[in-house]
Amino acid sequence: MTINILIVGAGAVGAFYASRLALVSSTQVSVICRSNYKAVKANGFAITSPKYGSYTFTPYHTFANPRQAIDSKIKWDYIVVSTKALPDVSDDSEILEGLVGEGTAIVLVQNGLGVEEPYLKRFPSAIILSAVTIVSAAQTEHGVIKHNRWTRISVGPYLPGSTSWVAIESNKRFVQLLQAGEIKDAEDYSHSKLQMVRWHKICINGAFNPSAVLSNGTTNNAMSMDPELYIHLKGVMDEVLETAPKVLGTPLPKEFATSEAILKSTQKNTSGSKPSMLLDWEQGKHMELEVILGNPIRIAREKGLEMPRLQTLYALLRKAQENRDRAKSQSHL
Template sequence: MAGIEALSPGADPDRPVNVVFVGAGAVGCFYASRLHHPAHNIHVSLIARSNYKVLAADGVKLQTHTFGDYTFRPHAVFPSVPAAAVNPNPSGAGPREWDYIIVTTKALPDRADDSALIAPLVGPRSCIVLIQNGVGVEQPYRARFPATPIISAVTVISAEQTSPGTVRQNRWTRIHLGPYSDSASFSSTAGAGTSSSSRSDQDATTGAISPSLAPLPPSPAGLQIAGSHRAALLTDWWTRHGLIRDVELGDEVALQTVRWHKLCINAAFNPSAVLSGGRGNADMARDPELREHLAGIMREIWEAAPRILGRGFPEYMASPEKILRSSERNVGSKPSMLLDWEAGRPMEVEVILGNPVRIARERGVEMPRLQTVYALVRSAQEARERGRGKL
């Protein structure tokens, strides 16, 4: 790797690692705060909207179960993508490209193309990271940026923005990372022969990872390699500097397996909370008929997984019954789709319900329970918006 520029924080004070989070909600602000380490030459900025003025003036006040209370002051806060694209370096030294563009907004492909939104930020050394719910969220980005490394990420965290600029983390910090090349087929051979640490050097004393960033051809293998060692860097930084203990790095198939397993929870509880009249997770899990309905959706996804992913869910992943027992204790919790419905916001209908139905159907797998709740929730949203004159 001699002669090849490496992204090694602290090695070159004139070449800091520039990271920008697109979306300054609770999840984005929490993970951004654990990644921002100027002393190690890692500089994290935020693109905010409604809370821009508060964040720009006072930073983010975090009240966390895991790390106590602290204030996160980003390297810079921008009111829009165009503002961040004009001058990522607020010191006035001129434009400097973003090494990582981390998207933490809600995935609403039926409303907007977020891949087009971030296009002004993407340069030849950029890596796109998607921390979003649902399945199939990566494909629009891969289509628009065929030669850019993409990392797909799934998080398990309970966090909320209690007021503009104040974030409370209640439980959990787990995040799974993996490369995304072009696994729309979710074949069992995706990621074969690619190690998460390939082409990376690791210091035996510090554990620091300094992978090569040599240009790679836009082939699935090359994109997997590039995405793998970019993901290895993030895992290293969040673990060593951010002190998050449960950052998990996997290959492409492993990450998509996590996405589909999380779908068992999201696709069951989210639409059912809306359709049942606003009942929370624990309330639904304790109702015999609703419990059977929730279990039916989970079993449907469980049985479809081998034909979609090329393998079933590993034994260590929670079964539908275990998920339901855990949900019984989640008193007071409302799924995100219900919160959006109650607030009159668009819901993540397509990535949580529509995409899995379509992906399964393309592989000859029908999911009638999931298709039913998808049709009903989408229709309810459309009917409400027609009543407001939006359609």
């Protein structure tokens, strides 16, 4: 039986995982493109990877917009959403209107906390799978995907306060498809463990991403080598790692890396990689501030907990982005 997969947000992460899922004989993987439509329709995606070599991924269908995907009348088994999560800019769950049918699982491959909520609200009876990846990839030009390193993706059903064997099974099958596409470290998690993974990733993204912007473009490695920034990064990470168990009501697993281990490994990684928030800032784009900083702060606050270090980064960067955008719009008057 054919498994129909639709990618919404066919950029770095979406196209990379799509290209692996497409290798499985039972799948047909289609994409909805936006600015890269012309290039992808003409030539597919050119992928380069230190692990998988250079190859082309030609989607089964390349759609220019959601309407074309609806008109195809395909019954989607999985809709993978890998747009940047920017709830302050757009509610991307809207893109899925008319595409989610009975048995469709929505897979959210995005950073941050609370990304599942708009989808749960719009599609209360759909299966929602939540995924966290540590992959490093970039779309260097339209249709050209550079996989830099790492492949790990952790996937769990999103079941706050409920149980669904259908969702658990669907999650298992999706992870098996990724593994069949040679993503050997695709992991099948429970709802609660996946939320722990999300919080743990916040500890990394919440510390490095805003600090890279506020320190005027410092790479992760350079920040981890700077004595004052080391103290700052460790402080932010420890704050998140201490708050997460109180919010989740359970300790984080022992195997999750400590702040010291994360900093040590960053000190060894001399590739000069810049966090995504810094890349977005440098390109004048909107940053994922709400899901990486705002939502964790608000979720903790609901439980009476404050994270003052994270809150300081959020308040400063939100204002910096607001000022930049105002200056930009005034210069266009």
